[in-house]
Amino acid sequence: MQKTLFDKIWDAHVVKQVEGGPDVLYIDRHLIHEVTSPVAFLGLKTRGLKVFRPDKTTATPDHNVPTVDQHLSIKDELSRHQVEMLKKNCDEHGIVYHGLGSEGHGVVHIIGPEMGLTQPGMTIVCGDSHTSTHGAFGAIAFGIGTSEVEMVLASQCIMQPKPKKMRITVNGKLGKGVTAKDIALYIISKISTSGGTGHFIEYAGSAITSLSMEGRMTLCNLSIESGARGGMIAPDETTFNYMKGRKYVPQGSDWDKALAKWKELKSDENAVFDTEYTFDASDIEPMITYGTNPGMGMGITKTIPSTDGMEGTDKVTFEKSLRYMGYAPGEKMAGKAIDFVFLGSCTNGRIEDFREFARFVKGKKKAPNVTAWLVPGSKQVENQIRAEGLVEILEDAGFELRQPGCSACLAMNDDKIPAGKYSVSTSNRNFEGRQGPGARTLLASPITAAAAAVTGVITDPRELL
């Protein structure tokens, strides 16, 4: 039978099929952080269990850490306790831990690929929905709850029903100023935040294969925002070139052997997907969101949709959302004033994102009304930004660099957007209060964020390219 890439990897990891129930799925790589793991470790303790395969789990604190003065003790007592608890649990169970300030520290979904922990054909899970990021390498990667974190720690397996398969094909060439982030926001605006539910997505088409690994990670990262369990892209030369020589990637003759296997990882020509969508890259503009879920996005030259034709809870929900945002149907987004810009997160906190942002603001100045938080996704990204001389460009333009972490993406630390303020954010969610109670989030690409940062208003970046 013709199989999809997803089928091939999933089927190879099924330890057992439970009658009338989910599959017992073997997990190759488990990433943990401070927020969703402590209760899982507590569960192990209560049951008197040890971690079954400690070498398959890697830990780093990211959600809850400050992005300034990381050499000092964390001020917030609860955050400090959570981070210390992660370290303690890792020490106790023999799990590798990349602490604050260390060379391996960063957002889980940034450090996994950076170190080569993420590899084609693997099953990868983490107690974080954006685990879908790792699918960019042709892996099955998805977010899990804390009970499932405990399952993986206890048995290296979880129990999951096999999702349906969806293929999203984007053909053609992306226009100037249009990035992977725009592809993702465009897709979600078309299929909605629940369009992918119950499915695992494979992205295909010339617009996808022409993306860099960073771009592919951004796209796969946002799969969850369409409701899908995850998204993946078949590995190719771009993938292998990115991986070669990274710390945990096979070396020497092992590399050749692995490479031969990875090259087999693609959907069979006549494999059947449960759902298929096809889009044309030339229809995609730089995107911006205007509402309180990632599906409420549009091309930056467009106007906010009207409520004509909406009824029932659809209409109530849409109106509630615009009321929260302080916007009205029919308004243009371009030209609206903003207060904050956030560059970072597992969506857009990689080196390419900082390069694009820096290239855009080079020789320009940050608008005086804008507060900008530039947060690298990892220590390695931070080091690279410095090594490439991007810090000087950013500083000349009036920006400063913070230290790695999830930061204002979910505002668990002090990086909170004040109530009522508008934030153009390269992160993944524009939910009410996501960036702080009352904060209003506009999701966009790093380039669109850079354009807003220098003009102080929502701006089509193509006008300044």
Added chain:
Amino acid sequence: MAYDRFSTITSPAVPLPIENVDTDQIIPARFLKAVERKGFGDNLFRDWRYNADGSPKTDFVLNNPKYSGKILVGGKNFGSGSSREHAAWAIYDYGFRVVVSSFFADIFKGNALNNGLLPVVVEPAFLEKIFSTIEVNPAATFTVNLQEQTFTNDTTGESVRFEINPYKKHCLQNGLDDIDFLVEMKDEIAAFEAR
């Protein structure tokens, strides 16, 4: 984790006729700093439920004494967003045992089932009827029968069947979780690794 065995529940329901109720609304990230799982119910729907100064928002349904019960009824795509299991914990800890919607986000659904919280999927039209029944009479009761897999609007007598996979049903009825099952399988898992 241990939770109550699920049998039949007859209760009034709390209506939340909003779509895409995301996990950041159910439990905002700033309340995820605990290292134990208790007390999350206090911050359930925190920013919809309380003003910044901590005073209750009187127009929010959980602050309206007319509404109570063990059943929460939400608009479609309930539980979208993050994988935080704290969302399921908060709903359970507040006292709900069932969430009804026409559509749940996958991770939330899995988390709910792992914590003794039953997600019941009903057709959109039936969901609208539930909302209108509660609007007419906030004390109207509904009956959830897990054994029969039925959800009944006791006012109208209309009953619908809901889906749940037999394994999960067995777990809920017996207060079991997957970890016991997986730990028992260790030899099989080790054999799989050796393949």
